[in-house]
Amino acid sequence: MVRKGHKRKNNHVVIVTSDATDGRVRQFRVRPWILQTVILFQCIIIGALIGFFLYERDVWAGELQQTEEENETIAALEQEKAQLEEQIAGLNGEIAKLNEKVGILSETVTQKAQTETALSEQLEKQTMPTEFPLTGKASMEETAEENGNPICIFTASKGSMVVAAASGSVIVVNEDPEYGNNVWVDHGNGYTTIYRSTGEVKVRQGEKVTQGATLFVIADDDGKLGYQVTRDSVYISPTEVMAISG
Incomplete structure (x- = not known):
């Protein structure tokens, strides 16, 4: 069970x-x-x-x-x-x-530029044949050579000096058949001045001269100076550029 x-x-x-x-x-x-x-x-x-x-x-x-x-x-x-x-x-x-x-600097540059401009104008003025080519008093006659080139003939007293009408370089010193000697001054701006005189030459070829420098000394009474100017190798009347006063 x-x-x-x-x-x-x-x-x-x-x-x-x-x-x-x-x-x-x-x-x-x-x-x-x-x-x-x-x-x-x-x-x-x-x-x-x-x-x-x-x-x-x-x-x-x-x-x-x-x-x-x-x-x-x-x-x-x-x-x-x-x-x-x-x-x-x-x-x-x-x-x-x-x-x-x-x-x-800007002011300095401006002043320098003004100074350079003034100097340039002064140099340009000094190289322009505007000055009278004789010291003292002289009589002047404007005429022309046989070949037609204009010339100014000055009559000056003894002791007068022929001076450069402008600054430049003496490029020629020659004997002159009519006046005795001639001096050519190149002004570097296209102008050349020619001085023909019986006076004593005081410069040499190649010499640099300033405006008013002595080129000749007139040794005789009634000494003669034949003065001519060329512009770009062409003869012009000296009175076109020469300042005459008195």
């Missing part, structure tokens, strides 16, 4: 008591899987809370570090800005000094 036994189910008993005098003991039977589920759910909640707080701590630490780095970057940028402003101020000072120097 076989006895069938009854398999007893494992149930957990929860006992609830009270501190009251008339408190009664209560018992609750809970299935194991329900209790395990509750415990698991509590563990999950506790783990989530712990993870949340740990994550928040890391987040706050990261944000704090990032803020510190940003502050350091801002401080570095402010320092660079201050350095750049200082450099800009220095450069502006140098620019002001350079502008002052440029102004001085």
Whole structure:
């Protein structure tokens, strides 16, 4: 005869008591899987809370570090800005000094240009045969040679000097069949003056002379000077360029 036994189910008993005098003991039977589920759910909640707080701590630490780095970057940028402003101020000072120097140089260049212009005008004036070719008083007759070339004939007293009508270079010193000697002066601007006289020659060929330099000394009373001018190798009347006063 076989006895069938009854398999007893494992149930957990929860006992609830009270501190009251008339408190009664209560018992609750809970299935194991329900209790395990509750415990698991509590563990999950506790783990989530712990993870949340740990994550928040890391987040706050990261944000704090990032803020510190940003502050350091801002401080570095402010320092660079201050350095750049200082450099800009220095450069502006140098620019002001350079502008002052440029102004001085510009004024100097302007003055130099004006001086060079004045000197150029003076040199041009000195190379134009405008001056009278004799010192002292003299009579003058304007005529022409047999070949038609115009000539001015001056009669001067003894001791008078024949002078260069303009600055230039002596290119010819020759004997002259009619006047004794002749001196040719090239003025470097297309003009050449020719002096023909019986006086004593005071210059040599190749010598540079300035306006008013002595070319002859009249040694006789009523000494003669034949004076001619060419422009671009063409004879012109000396009175076209000679300044006559008195």
